[in-house]
Amino acid sequence: MKFSKMHGLGNDFVIIDGINQKVNLSSKIISKLSNRNFGIGFDQLLLVESSRNNSCDFNYRVFNSNGNEVEQCGNGARCFARFVYLKGLTLKKNICVKTKNRIINLTLLNDNDVSVNMGEPIFDPKKIPFLCNKKKKRYKIHVNNNIITCGVLSMGNPHCILQEKNVSKSKIKILGPLLENNALFPEKINVSFMEVINNKHIKIRVYERDIGETQACGSGACACVAYGYLNGFLSQKVKVDLLGGSLDIFWEGLGKPLFMIGSATHVYDGDINI
Numbered sequence: 001m002k003f004s005k006m007h008g009l010g011n012d013f014v015i016i017d018g019i020n021q022k023v024n025l026s027s028k029i030i031s032k033l034s035n036r037n038f039g040i041g042f043d044q045l046l047l048v049e050s051s052r053n054n055s056c057d058f059n060y061r062v063f064n065s066n067g068n069e070v071e072q073c074g075n076g077a078r079c080f081a082r083f084v085y086l087k088g089l090t091l092k093k094n095i096c097v098k099t100k101n102r103i104i105n106l107t108l109l110n111d112n113d114v115s116v117n118m119g120e121p122i123f124d125p126k127k128i129p130f131l132c133n134k135k136k137k138r139y140k141i142h143v144n145n146n147i148i149t150c151g152v153l154s155m156g157n158p159h160c161i162l163q164e165k166n167v168s169k170s171k172i173k174i175l176g177p178l179l180e181n182n183a184l185f186p187e188k189i190n191v192s193f194m195e196v197i198n199n200k201h202i203k204i205r206v207y208e209r210d211i212g213e214t215q216a217c218g219s220g221a222c223a224c225v226a227y228g229y230l231n232g233f234l235s236q237k238v239k240v241d242l243l244g245g246s247l248d249i250f251w252e253g254l255g256k257p258l259f260m261i262g263s264a265t266h267v268y269d270g271d272i273n274i
């Protein structure tokens with residue numbers, strides 16, 4: 001099976017053309033391929049499929065390293081756009097893709113950067129896998145006899161956002177899994193730790209659902225800006241620093257789509273027997 005290894009700010013992917021080759025990827029095979037000692041090694045596997053409807057160019061499927069199929073991958077979306085153009089699957093630099101639960105638009109801006117229309121952030125708890133009925137700007141969640149104040153929203157995939165004074169001292173390895181697996185989130189959740197430098201600049205670390213801490217999480221960066229703008233402490237355009245680099249996020253508020261701009265890097269092409 002042919003694949004490309006790519007990354008978005010160190011959040012790394014194997015991307016597979018499922019149009020020109022027949023692939024049969026069980027969660028067991030994906031787990032084996034994602035192993036960084038015995039396999040290729042990646043955070044997520046992205047599968048390119050033919051579109052199933054006329055309004056989109058491709059079907060975009062995302063699998064976490066444990067084989068779970070999930071709804072969204074922001075860094076992966078940028079790499080998806082670069083991949084389909086590099087491999088000649090499209091001649092267009094502006095494409096529309098269908099994920100598990102939303103349609104997103106990707107634009108190749110230059111040889112480095114890609115813009116993604118991520119769609120609208122969703123704040124209604126009834127539309128997020130979140131056992132809570134009352135829609136709030138902030139939630140108080142009981143975690144190991146502590147009460148954690150956080151935001152909860154969906155960028156297609158679920159996100160929980162905590163604000164901290166200094167994320168380099170964050171207890172991410174303790175709080176991350178406790179929130180990821182909290183009973184309030186029946187499909188688990190991605191957990192972002194956000195430090196506000198000023199209203200146009202934040203620094204975040206993300207403990208990703210099924211993965212743990214990654215070098216970057218695009219949908220996590222989007223979720224942090226949406227939470228900050230909704231609560232009035234961030235502006236419409238924010239620079240987000242992650243461990244692996246920076247993203248530019250832009251959101252005009254409720255009812256509007258959120259945009260993310262960042263790099264997409266091709267590392268190598270490979271071929272593996274599965």
Ligand SMILES: N[C@@H](CCC[C@H](N)C(=O)O)C(=O)O
Binds near residue numbers: 070214217
């Ligand atoms: N790294 C991705 C998020 C990938 C999926 C996430 N772990 C989930 O389970 O929702 C991104 O850049 O958004």
